[in-house]
Amino acid sequence: MRPAVLPTEELMGSGHLACQGCGATQAMRFALKALGPKTALVIPACCWSVIDGSFPHSCIDLPIYHTAFETAGVVASGVKAGLEMRGDTETTVMAWAGDGGTFDIGIQSLSGAAERNEDIIYVCYDNEAYMNTGIQRSSSTPIGAWTTTTPVTNFKKRPKKNMIEIMAAHAIPYIATCSTAWPHDIFEKFRKAREIKGTRYIQILAPCPTGWKLPPELSVEVARRAVTSRVYPILEITENGSKLSVWKDFEPSPVAEYLSMQGRFRHLEEGEMAGIADEVERNWERLLARERMLAAIPGLEG
Amino acid sequence: MKKVIMGNHAVSYGVRASEAKVISAYPITPQTHVVELLSEMCANGEIDAKFIKVESEHSAMAAVIGASAAGSRAFTATSSQGLLLMHEMLHWAVGGRLPIVLANVNRAVGPPWSIWTDQNDSLSQRDVGWIQLYCESNQETQDTIPIAFRVAEATQLPVMLVLDAFFLSHTYEIVDLLEAERVREFLPPYEPTIRLDTADPHSFGNLADPGYYMELRYMIHQAHTEAIGVIEKSQEDFGDLFGRRYGLVEPYMCDDAETIIVTSGTVASTTRAVIDELRGEGTKIGSLKIRLVRPFPFEAVYEALSGAKRVIVIDRNISFGLHGIFFQEIKSALYGRLDIPVHGFIAGLGGRDITPKVVREIADKGLAGTDLERDINWIGVKT
Numbered sequence: 004m005r006p007a008v009l010p011t012e013e014l015m016g017s018g019h020l021a022c023q024g025c026g027a028t029q030a031m032r033f034a035l036k037a038l039g040p041k042t043a044l045v046i047p048a049c050c051w052s053v054i055d056g057s058f059p060h061s062c063i064d065l066p067i068y069h070t071a072f073e074t075a076g077v078v079a080s081g082v083k084a085g086l087e088m089r090g091d092t093e094t095t096v097m098a099w100a101g102d103g104g105t106f107d108i109g110i111q112s113l114s115g116a117a118e119r120n121e122d123i124i125y126v127c128y129d130n131e132a133y134m135n136t137g138i139q140r141s142s143s144t145p146i147g148a149w150t151t152t153t154p155v156t157n158f159k160k161r162p163k164k165n166m167i168e169i170m171a172a173h174a175i176p177y178i179a180t181c182s183t184a185w186p187h188d189i190f191e192k193f194r195k196a197r198e199i200k201g202t203r204y205i206q207i208l209a210p211c212p213t214g215w216k217l218p219p220e221l222s223v224e225v226a227r228r229a230v231t232s233r234v235y236p237i238l239e240i241t242e243n244g245s246k247l248s249v250w251k252d253f254e255p256s257p258v259a260e261y262l263s264m265q266g267r268f269r270h271l272e273e274g275e276m277a278g279i280a281d282e283v284e285r286n287w288e289r290l291l292a293r294e295r296m297l298a299a300i301p302g303l304e305g
Numbered sequence: 306m307k308k309v310i311m312g313n314h315a316v317s318y319g320v321r322a323s324e325a326k327v328i329s330a331y332p333i334t335p336q337t338h339v340v341e342l343l344s345e346m347c348a349n350g351e352i353d354a355k356f357i358k359v360e361s362e363h364s365a366m367a368a369v370i371g372a373s374a375a376g377s378r379a380f381t382a383t384s385s386q387g388l389l390l391m392h393e394m395l396h397w398a399v400g401g402r403l404p405i406v407l408a409n410v411n412r413a414v415g416p417p418w419s420i421w422t423d424q425n426d427s428l429s430q431r432d433v434g435w436i437q438l439y440c441e442s443n444q445e446t447q448d449t450i451p452i453a454f455r456v457a458e459a460t461q462l463p464v465m466l467v468l469d470a471f472f473l474s475h476t477y478e479i480v481d482l483l484e485a486e487r488v489r490e491f492l493p494p495y496e497p498t499i500r501l502d503t504a505d506p507h508s509f510g511n512l513a514d515p516g517y518y519m520e521l522r523y524m525i526h527q528a529h530t531e532a533i534g535v536i537e538k539s540q541e542d543f544g545d546l547f548g549r550r551y552g553l554v555e556p557y558m559c560d561d562a563e564t565i566i567v568t569s570g571t572v573a574s575t576t577r578a579v580i581d582e583l584r585g586e587g588t589k590i591g592s593l594k595i596r597l598v599r600p601f602p603f604e605a606v607y608e609a610l611s612g613a614k615r616v617i618v619i620d621r622n623i624s625f626g627l628h629g630i631f632f633q634e635i636k637s638a639l640y641g642r643l644d645i646p647v648h649g650f651i652a653g654l655g656g657r658d659i660t661p662k663v664v665r666e667i668a669d670k671g672l673a674g675t676d677l678e679r680d681i682n683w684i685g686v687k688t
Contacts, residue, residue, distance in 0.1 A: 043501050045371065058517050061508035066501040068374050069510035071397055074367035077359060081327065081371020081379070082501060084355040088326035088377040094503055112367065115360035 007187040010036050019062035021054045024219025026183040026209030026226060027128040028054060031063075031099065033186045034126065034207075037193030040065065042095045043086070045079040047109060048072035049101035050135045050211075051128075073108040075100040076116035079123040095197055097124040102143035103133045105206075106164050113204075117173035120201045124193075127166070127204075130211035138214040145234070147279050148267045150214070155270035162282065170204045171244040177203040178240035183210065184227035188237070208235045216266020225264050232261040233287045247294045258283050306482045312473030313338035315443040315480050316382060316408045316466075319450025321352045322483035323492055325380040325406075327372035329357040329365045331387060334420050335474045336410045339382040362387035366394035366407075373403040374509060376500035378454060381405070384470065385412035385426045392430065395463075399434030399525060401510055404457030404464075404495070406450065407435070411570065411621075412470045413655040421656020422470035424570070424622035428598070428630045434525055436464040436532055437598040439569045443478040448549055451483065451492045455539045458495055460532045462525070470656065472571040483547070491546055529600040536597060553602035555594040556609045558584065562591030564672055565610055567618045567635055569595045572659050576619070579664040590668065595631060606638040616647045617671035621659070623651050628681050636680075648677055652684040 014035040021028040027050050035042065044067040046052060052069055056062050070078045079098035086094050098116075100109055105127035113125060132150045133139040140150040142164040153159040170178050177199045181189045189207065196203040210226050212219040229235040230253065237250040258280035262268040271279070310318065316339045320328065328347065330340040340356075347356040357368045362383050369379035383391060388409050398405050409427050413419035427437060436456060440446040446468045453464040468474060499507065513521060536553060544550035557577050559565055568576045573594035583590045593609050595602075610616055616639075620629025627633065632649035639647065648671045653659040667684055670677060 041503050043375075043503060053512055055508055055511050058508075058511050058513040061511060063508070064506055066503060066506045067508040067511070068371065068501060069508070070367065070370070071393055074364065074370075074394070077357075077364040077367040078371035078374075080357055080359075081329065081368035081373075082375045083371075084327045084357055084368070085372030085375025085377035085379070086501070088353075088355055088372070089375065111360060112364050115364055118360075119358070 007191050009186060009190055014064050016062045019054045020056060022213050024212040024222035026211060026222055027051060027130060029183045030128045030207040030209045033189040034193045037190045038095055038197055041093050042097060043082060045070060045075055045082060045098045047075040047100050047104045049104050051099060053135060072104055074112050075104055075109055076113035076125055080116050080121040083122055095124060097126060099126045102127055102129045102131060103141045106142045106166050117175050117202045120175060122200055124196050124203045127206045128209040129206050130209045130214060132214050134211045134214045147271050147275060149270060158270060171240050174243040175202040175204060176243055180206045180238050182208040182226045182230045182235060182237060184223050221264060228256055228261040228264060231256040232258045234258060234261055234283050236290055245297060247297050249290055249294050307479055308482055309477050310443060310480050311338060311475055311477050312443045312446050312468050314342050315447040316450060317342035318482050319447040320380050321346055322485050322488045323451045323454045324485050325354055326377035327355050327369060327379045329359055329368035330381050331359055331362045331365045333384045333387040335412060335470045336382050336384040339408060362390040363394060366391040369405050370394060370398055370401060370403055373405050374401060374501050376497045378495040379405050382408040384410040385414055388426045388430060395430055395433045395435060398463040402461040404461055406453045406457055407465045409465055409467050410470050410474045411467050419655040422472060423654045427467045428622045431599060436462055438466045439596055439598060440466060440468045441571055441573045443473060443480045446473060447480050447483060451488050452539050452543055455492045456536050459535045460528050462528050462532060469571045491543060532600050533602060551596060553597040553605045554609055555596060557592045559591035559593060559609050561589055563589040563614045565613045565616050566592045566668060567595060567616060567631060568592060569631060572619055572621060575659055575661055576664050579661050579668060583668060601634055603638045607642060611643060614645055616645060617667060618647060618649050619667060620649060620651050621653045649680045650682045650684050
């Protein structure tokens, strides 16, 4: 990925309430560097409801509206409309939700906002479970993972919901995935998203050392291995869902290594790990096939 | 300008005159005409507002919460199951101190499915913290919209106005339409003291530990207490400008009445006709319409009932396992101050018509004071 120079200005202060090594906190910091001070945030129930700080404190120097779990997409729609009716067409409105608030309880209002093509940026920081309530499985939890509601004796047997394909089906102008291991990529994608009108969906892999049973100092490394093992592809979907571009310019690493770094997969036997690796390979091939297929269809400008 | 319009359109014209800036709604019978006309008005430029067509009532309330937080005057309308689906966000609007106005067309709750009127939808939201105003006619419905916005913006509390399904929503009456230019004198454009603003950033609704939460709740309660005066003053000012006067409660022939029938909504007009009939027979009887339900106007209720020897309450609602809801409120308003019998009657659930004959039956039973259950008497139940 091309290096970018990150601005030294911070819109997020150091007095936040996150755990050590929290990917969600890194994600917010890099996103805000790109979006700048003309930004308003909507945050539903998620880790960030706490990370922001307890009343009367906030660690972010931007207007924030904290809202109910399932409403990030629609409250952001309302905020955008409300600002525009006051004559403010410049402020970027960003909904910032976890995977539970996006993949599960929040999918209805996100889908509604995307179908209307609301002029908002919707971000899902994806830590692959309900981390704020104590590590319960979400539909973003990957197959094989332990959580407090998928104990090792009955670990998650269903694959992670493919939220990217669901969002692509909405034909919105911009969709991207990022990983906290590449701050420059996050910065560039948010810069790009800021300039686009309509609904933009960005999903950031944000490791949760507590929930993934991972030493905090490995948070960035595991975010890197998720991508290089091709478990978490980095991609962009543009032209209203009709163009896909997958990042492939990295040295592949074994899936088993990624899984073995984390306590949440510790119970898996070798055969089970191999099964997951096979599935990762099939998903990767399917993704590349999709990329080739879409490339073969004339684009919007064609 | 006078026009013959249905109650639902009276709401739409009230919203147009109040110059709401963001409207959001989801269709539900019998509310749909309200937002159909508003979406037409938005489309043809009759009103300078954005209409967010959402995918559920929960989202309708969430959308106006966002718009109101951003500093725009915001409106939505619903009914029955829709209001119940909004329930969580109704709390959010109160806790966020957002001056949203909601019109609820009173409709019975399922199952079984019923599209007809009763008050269990709105009254089950009684303790959420919204101001609630119950309307009796299409004129009152239209006029209550700007009153609701003015009260909401002065108190930073959301306001729900309530009208009966079909008896108002689909019934045509002559309404003297409000014009935005004249309403502006009564309701100037909304200018919040605090809002989502990148020039003055604040975090709204974030975590409050036990050291703060209770104080914030106390402030909401205080705002309700103060709202009574704000509502009275707003209604007075509205009356001075437009000649139509509304009370917190509206007494009819109560001055020398020994018996007073308490009602709300459209039952109030039916009851007045029966009062006239009973007065013609020499019965010293009057009626009291409750317009404001939250904050409950205890003093006004006490004052209106203080000369009576007996009170009859007609409830188009039921708190299962206890009494009618208005009955409870009236008893609590009189407790320790006026030791007179209060008789509760449940009638008209699920849109069953409360005709003059029904009101007469209730009045006769109440006047006789015999053969009554202590506090709850069901009228017209087929056994």
